[in-house]
Amino acid sequence: MPVSDLPLISTPPAAEAALVERLRAREQAAMTEFYDRYSGALYGVINRIVKDEEEAADVLQEALVKIWHSMASYDNSKGRLFTWVVNISRNLAIDKIRSRQHRVGSRTQGLDDSPAAMRQAAPDAFRPEHVGLQEITSKLVPEQRQVIDLLYFGGFTQSEAAEELNLPLGTVKTRARTALKILAKLIR
């Protein structure tokens, strides 16, 4: 199976290491390659957080520049490249919504599942191993998904999410943990 058909999180370590090496060697073509492979996933996460296509594009640009400049500090023994870059993107996006005090106004509104928010563009090509939203929706119960959404796209801590959802902290932790384990099994 070609590397590009694999989920990003299960890219073979060797392929990841090669790309990391080239990025560290300041090879600009490697950035283009990185963009073509990762930008869709990064953009999706960013857009889901900032909920504005223009702003999402700005944050994506910021994230890519940051990734480029921070490549030296990436340590593959501590996690996958995808985990690292998606965290950079996600944190920049969360900073963005915090800086515009997004949550002051829309905190209780939560994450919408309006058609616009759910409108996920189709992948560029058919990728049989790729896990889609539909599969996620069918595998997670709504309560689990709600918790993960708040934690991941809302930038809530587990305690904040417990407060927001009016649930005991233990329940939030259990739901998050169960949900993540279910998700991890989707690509086994």
Place this chain on the structure above:
Amino acid sequence: MKDFQEYIESGRLEQYALGELDPAARAEVEDWAARYPEVRQELDELLVGLGVYAEAHAQVVPAGLRERVLGRVLAEIGGAAPAAAAPTAPVAPAAAPTMRVSASNPRPAEAYAAPPAAQRSGWAIAASVALLLSLAANALLYSRWQQTSTELVAAQNSQARFAQTSQVMERRLSSTQEQLHVLRSPQEYKMVALAGTPAHPTAKARVLYNVAAHRVYVDVQQLPALPAGKQYQLWALDKGKPVDAGVLAANTAAGDSIQQMKDIASAQAFAMTVEPAGGSVGPTLNTMTVIGNM
């Protein structure tokens, strides 16, 4: 053995995966993961789960954005990282040696290795170059900004001029419409031709008189030029007595437009005399220029 099981259950690993922990707590998690494969495996599983979740939300970057975003990124990294610095050493970033993203939302990457001190002086140079470039860019942007605000002021001035012009045009239009109405209503307005007196045979004007509404307009075809400080004054003659009908504005006397005069209740004839500017109480008869009967 029980230790790590408890640690796994504690929720720390989820917090780590979600980026909720401060650097010290992250180091602790990494330490546990290094010591216990079970913890490592559990942590990896959580990270994979989040990765799957993230990627499930992947969106194709809208058309046109690829060129824009990638173009800017390449321009930025091309400009900020001197190519010569790259080939030998794996490079530490000039602008962001560590990866602090946000104090409120620290993440695992922050604890990753810091650049060796030996590489720093080279990067100090690179940073200086970047600073100079940035200063130049700032100067350029500043001058563009200034130019833009000058252009804005100019645009606002010209907009104000247009607004003024259009007000003037509107006034002219309404007065023209009014004049047109007067001229096109022969049944309402009686036309009185005023012919030149023997002293001014070429002088010619007319009065449009609405008897019912008492309204008087004057329309000049030709009048002799006036000496300085003088104005033409229109008189209505009612049963032989002159009644002041007002003085003619300069453009009226020049024949550029018709002018509404004072209302006149009744008249059998009209005449014009030359009077000191502002008009007189009674006509100076020897300056009479035109006269006409109804």
